[in-house]
Amino acid sequence: MAYLTIVFCHGAWHNVHFFDKVIAILEPLGYRCVTVPLPSASGRVPPTTSLDEDIAPIRSAVLKELDAGHDVLINAHSWGGIPASTALEGLTKPERLADGKTTGVIKMTYVAAFVLPEDMSLQDFVGGPQPTWIVDDDGNLIHKGDPRDIFYHDVDPKEADEWTAKLKSQSLASFTTKTTSAAWKKIPAEYLVCENDRAVPAVFQDIMIGKMKEAGADVSTTRLSTAHSPYLNKPDAVADFLKTSFAKSSQ
Template sequence: MTTFILVHGAWHGGWCFDRVTALLRDAGHDVLAPDLPGMGGSEEELARVTLQGWADFVADLCRAASSQPVVLAGHSRGGIVISQAAEAAPEAVGALVYICAMMLPDGMSRASFRASEPANAAYDGFVSPTAGGHGSLITGEDPEKLFAQRSPPDAAAAAMSRLVAEPEGPRLTALSLSPGRWGSIPRTYVECTDDRVIPLASQRRMQALCPGTRRLTLAADHSPFLSRPHELAACLIASTPETRSAAPA
């Protein structure tokens, strides 16, 4: 039995993993899929959110898990959270899994990586600042065409209706990672070939920036928990330390 801790991406909540959580539990594993503190909060609450605060929150969950070390997985923006959490508590993390996620090296922020990438006009057209500027919102019609175009339409529309305000601070914060802590933990990157939010070329660039990461590939959109839940659950199970050590070279 493994404990999986699943960290959601921007604008989402732990609910996005519901189908994958059920599949992992049916396979005999423990699963936590928390909502990160401050999501959807007031301007004051959004302003108080920090990347380190989120990392400490997740690190504490890892330390308290019933079976250790855990498999810590992050989707999209959740990648920067699991990296910083693993740096804080490497002894409690047996494996890291980045699900079409921001896997960045030491000293880089989500914002600086994005600034170095080609413009993504489709993505930019759906993102608007909150009234006070301490967060962002997904606006516009049919965001599922960006986030979940390969997912079942009803599930995609329901998910888009649950998106909330995202704090701005974490994406502006540079990661502080070290080879002996974050760098010592086995990493798997689950790339999604039809992702319109973080295109495949960007996912591959991040893998090149963090050498030594194992790659798994899904024919999925940016919401593989909706479009490929069984396959995503299989990728997570394949990333456990026991499964990796048993796999043929």
């Protein structure tokens, strides 16, 4: 198998351990897996002040793998699709080859992820501040409502409780900063639609995929009967999606 690194970018309020089950399947098969902790989702006080503070660690992680001789496949979940798609300017395989390099980002993979064009924030996309976004005294966002019902309604109840306890507050600025790039316009993409998602309903996922196609993106879709967190309750299906996505990019 060609040298490959899968770089995982998590969603809002979550952390890198969200991907543990999928990584445990992929690594024994020879896939190198790297996770990127995103500062906006850490509950940090003071919170991050722009999307740049999430873009920087993603770009740094990708460049480290490229410089080590590995092509990169990006996997972004939920809100993580926004900084991941904005962090890759100039890192596509054709651009890197033209610059005398041998590696590049070969595929974008999205799982129930937000995929936005340039000059748009998540707040812009959803039509303004949402009633479920509550800003705490530190300037971070907490999510109104029960995360078990929004994120984990088809996850084992005990595991759903464990993940609910792990959630951190999210920087408001990460939802209001506009994107500056859209890597999916240059890099082939695969999108896993989570059909029973209550956090990012499938209808919105389909709208984003439609907009990608209208913009000329090379994007394919796979559909899975799951809610927002298939990494927890259907890790084999997510691993298969990623393996298939890599196989297509190698043809």
